[in-house]
Amino acid sequence: MTTVPSLLLIEDDDAIRTALEFSLSRQGHRVVTAATGEDGLKLLREQRPDLIVLDVMLPGIDGFEVCRRIRRTDQLPIILLTARSDDIDVVVGLESGADDYVVKPVQGRVLDARIRAVLRRGERETNDSAAFGSLVIDRSAMTVTKNGEELQLTPTELRLLLELSRRPGQALSRQQLLRLVWEHDYLGDSRLVDACVQRLRAKVEDVPSSPTLIRTVRGVGYRLDAPQ
Amino acid sequence: MTGRVRRWAAARNVMTLSLRWISLRLRLMLVFALVALAAAVSASAIAYWLNRDAVLTRTQDAALDDFRKSLQDNTGTLPLGPTCQELQAAADRMAATSQKYEVLLIGSGEGGKACAAPSDRDLFSLKVVPKSLQAAVNRERRVDDSNRYAYHLYWQRITLDGKPYLVGGAKVIGGGPTGYLLKSLENERADLNSLAWSLGIATGLALIGSALLAQAAASTVLRPVQRLGDAARRLGEGKLDTRLRVSGTDELADLSRTFNKTAESLQKRVEELSAREAASRRFVADMSHELRTPLTAITAVTEVLEDEADNLDPMIAPAVQLVVSETRRLNDLVENLMEVTRFDAGTARLVLDDVDVADQVTACIDARAWLDAVELDAERGIMARLDPRRLDVILANLIGNALKHGGSPVRVSVRTEDDALRIDVRDHGPGIPEDVLPHVFDRFYKASASRPRSEGSGLGLSIALENAHIHGGEITAANSPEGGAVFTFTLPRDASGLAEQPAGDGEGGK
Numbered sequence: 001m002t003t004v005p006s007l008l009l010i011e012d013d014d015a016i017r018t019a020l021e022f023s024l025s026r027q028g029h030r031v032v033t034a035a036t037g038e039d040g041l042k043l044l045r046e047q048r049p050d051l052i053v054l055d056v057m058l059p060g061i062d063g064f065e066v067c068r069r070i071r072r073t074d075q076l077p078i079i080l081l082t083a084r085s086d087d088i089d090v091v092v093g094l095e096s097g098a099d100d101y102v103v104k105p106v107q108g109r110v111l112d113a114r115i116r117a118v119l120r121r122g123e124r125e126t127n128d129s130a131a132f133g134s135l136v137i138d139r140s141a142m143t144v145t146k147n148g149e150e151l152q153l154t155p156t157e158l159r160l161l162l163e164l165s166r167r168p169g170q171a172l173s174r175q176q177l178l179r180l181v182w183e184h185d186y187l188g189d190s191r192l193v194d195a196c197v198q199r200l201r202a203k204v205e206d207v208p209s210s211p212t213l214i215r216t217v218r219g220v221g222y223r224l225d226a227p228q
Numbered sequence: 229m230t231g232r233v234r235r236w237a238a239a240r241n242v243m244t245l246s247l248r249w250i251s252l253r254l255r256l257m258l259v260f261a262l263v264a265l266a267a268a269v270s271a272s273a274i275a276y277w278l279n280r281d282a283v284l285t286r287t288q289d290a291a292l293d294d295f296r297k298s299l300q301d302n303t304g305t306l307p308l309g310p311t312c313q314e315l316q317a318a319a320d321r322m323a324a325t326s327q328k329y330e331v332l333l334i335g336s337g338e339g340g341k342a343c344a345a346p347s348d349r350d351l352f353s354l355k356v357v358p359k360s361l362q363a364a365v366n367r368e369r370r371v372d373d374s375n376r377y378a379y380h381l382y383w384q385r386i387t388l389d390g391k392p393y394l395v396g397g398a399k400v401i402g403g404g405p406t407g408y409l410l411k412s413l414e415n416e417r418a419d420l421n422s423l424a425w426s427l428g429i430a431t432g433l434a435l436i437g438s439a440l441l442a443q444a445a446a447s448t449v450l451r452p453v454q455r456l457g458d459a460a461r462r463l464g465e466g467k468l469d470t471r472l473r474v475s476g477t478d479e480l481a482d483l484s485r486t487f488n489k490t491a492e493s494l495q496k497r498v499e500e501l502s503a504r505e506a507a508s509r510r511f512v513a514d515m516s517h518e519l520r521t522p523l524t525a526i527t528a529v530t531e532v533l534e535d536e537a538d539n540l541d542p543m544i545a546p547a548v549q550l551v552v553s554e555t556r557r558l559n560d561l562v563e564n565l566m567e568v569t570r571f572d573a574g575t576a577r578l579v580l581d582d583v584d585v586a587d588q589v590t591a592c593i594d595a596r597a598w599l600d601a602v603e604l605d606a607e608r609g610i611m612a613r614l615d616p617r618r619l620d621v622i623l624a625n626l627i628g629n630a631l632k633h634g635g636s637p638v639r640v641s642v643r644t645e646d647d648a649l650r651i652d653v654r655d656h657g658p659g660i661p662e663d664v665l666p667h668v669f670d671r672f673y674k675a676s677a678s679r680p681r682s683e684g685s686g687l688g689l690s691i692a693l694e695n696a697h698i699h700g701g702e703i704t705a706a707n708s709p710e711g712g713a714v715f716t717f718t719l720p721r722d723a724s725g726l727a728e729q730p731a732g733d734g735e736g737g738k
Contacts, residue, residue, distance in 0.1 A: 013521055013524075013525070015521070015522060015525035016521065016524045016525045016528070018525070019525040019526070019528035019529045020525075020528050022529060023528045023529060023531065023532060026535075083517070083520055083524070104520055104523075105523040105524035105527040105528075105559055105562075106528070107527055107528070107531060108528050108531045108532070109531055111528075173581075173582065175581065175583060175616070185591070185595065186587070186588065186591035186595070186620075187617050189579060189617075190579060190581040191579055219582050219611070219613070220582060221582070
């Protein structure tokens with residue numbers, strides 16, 4: 001990486017915003033901040049950051065709504081900052097399209113590690129491609145096409161599909177996927193995997209409610225199958 | 229003497245005990261039946277005896293009067309010393325009256341030969357007449373002022389071939405024949421029998437009536453009692469809004485009113501208490517939330533301070549270190565407080581995943597650099613469906629506690645028992661004093677007042693226990709016979725059944 005990734009931090013509390021900006025800048029990130037969701041969306045259009053760190057509790061439009069609005073047009077990674085770890089927030093956040101989340105109070109190091117892990121997901125790797133029925137994964141171009149049409153996948157969704165496609169027909173546990181895709185430790189939240197699989201199915205499956213490509217393996221996890 | 233008293237007391241005890249076993253309904257019916265029976269039987273008996281006496285006396289008086297007159301009339305016309313034929317004719321004549329009795333005339337006949345003339349030869353002979361009666365009839369009495377006749381009319385009731393009869397006899401004064409009558413009392417007996425039957429049936433009906441009455445009375449008394457019992461049970465089950473409908477002004481209505489008043493004040497009190505408790509819980513929850521915001525800002529910058537500690541003035545560095553380490557402790561404390569408030573509010577949720585238990589235990593020990601101090605006895609491949617984060621909290625607290633208070637080596641063993649998982653954490657310390665053992669899971673409980681408070685938040689084991697409970701599991705603390713404390717954690721291998729109630733979600737990883 002030659003260019004320094006730029007982050008957009010949307011957080012309403014002044015102290016937290018200042019502290020996180022300070023901490024992340026020290027970790028070598030370029031940080032732009034916004035105090036409200038509206039300002040954040042405006043800055044997103046102007047600055048085109050590589051990643052967004054988004055607080056859930058915002059005055060005006062809340063973090064979930066910001067997340068949903070971004071996802072309508074953009075596939076850039078979003079990390080949620082949840083203060084209330086009332087767990088329903090996490091689920092709503094993941095459903096509205098967030099890639100990862102951290103719970104306040106968060107240590108700067110942890111947030112930095114998450115940011116780097118999310119950004120790594122978009123990096124290219126080996127030059128080959130694989131086809132699963134009408135789905136073609138081009139690992140050199142980092143694109144996925146279905147019936148010749150390019151799919152808009154977030155880096156996390158793409159990475160998940162890549163990890164699954166690297167071991168076709170083999171079931172991967174949620175814990176394994178959390179390590180491979182999210183780079184979480186052994187306490188990773190399996191709901192991240194479930195939410196991401198749901199979003200991925202919505203994009204790659206013909207009928208998302210009865211998946212033929214990404215299958216659930218009961219008691220284990222998920223598996224990518226080539227359609228018969 | 230004392231022995232007898234004791235026996236009597238024992239008998240009384242047995243009686244009251246057996247009475248208590250009989251239901252109120254049965255007791256009421258029994259009392260009603262006894263009263264009805266006593267009343268009916270005494271009334272019937274009195275009626276029967278009065279009736280019997282009246283009937284028999286009337287019949288008997290009529291027969292005897294008729295006989296006396298007839299004897300006088302018929303024997304008066306007889307010649308002195310009548311022949312047997314004449315006596316027979318007289319007897320037949322006498323028997324032919326409306327009173328329907330048989331007559332036996334005994335005459336001395338001609339030549340002093342005794343002659344018996346019965347109106348019915350088959351039935352009536354002198355043999356039928358009891359000897360005592362014959363003797364009384366034939367006895368001659370002295371005539372004086374109080375007794376004007378030498379002979380009297382005597383009677384007696386006898387039974388012949390199972391049938392009741394009236395036998396009477398008199399001797400005609402002045403050497404006349406002796407006359408006996410035999411009057412069947414069959415009709416009177418039949419009448420009295422039918423009367424007895426009617427009285428019996430009436431008694432029976434009275435008994436049935438009393439039973440029905442008792443039933444009705446029992447129902448009117450017992451239905452409210454049963455309602456009261458049901459209401460009390462519901463109240464006991466925690467349905468504090470249970471109330472009784474009060475009708476009437478009797479003792480039971482009074483009881484119902486008292487019940488309602490009690491239930492009302494109980495409900496009010498419980499509501500007050502739970503409102504107060506909810507308020508204090510909300511306060512703790514709000515407070516921990518509010519603490520989080522400044523803590524987030526502080527936490528984000530403490531690392532910067534920590535990184536720079538080496539470059540700082542050596543006089544200031546320890547102060548910075550203290551701020552950093554105490555911020556972490558404050559973080560842990562707030563985190564634990566939030567966890568506790570979630571359990572108290574019932575909002576704690578399971579985030580289930582299928583995990584290899586041995587891997588999780590190893591990772592937990594490894595993440596805290598405890599590998600050297602912990603002996604792990606667990607086979608890989610034991611899969612369980614549980615919340616990995618909560619398992620980690622439980623293990624970290626149990627093992628951390630064992631290391632802190634017991635000292636290494638700490639032995640952790642993982643076993644399966646049917647559908648359950650059993651994890652034992654054993655230390656080699658002095659064990660837990662017996663008086664502390666029941667309190668080890670209490671919040672903020674310190675084994676001794678002198679122990680410094682810096683050893684932990686005081687919530688660890690309590691949170692571990694709550695985490696076990698939410699999995700449908702349990703943690704028990706005991707002292708091993710070989711020394712040292714043993715914490716045993718059991719939980720079902722599949723906690724899905726517990727997590728299905730609300731939408732499954734838990735707290736995120738950190």
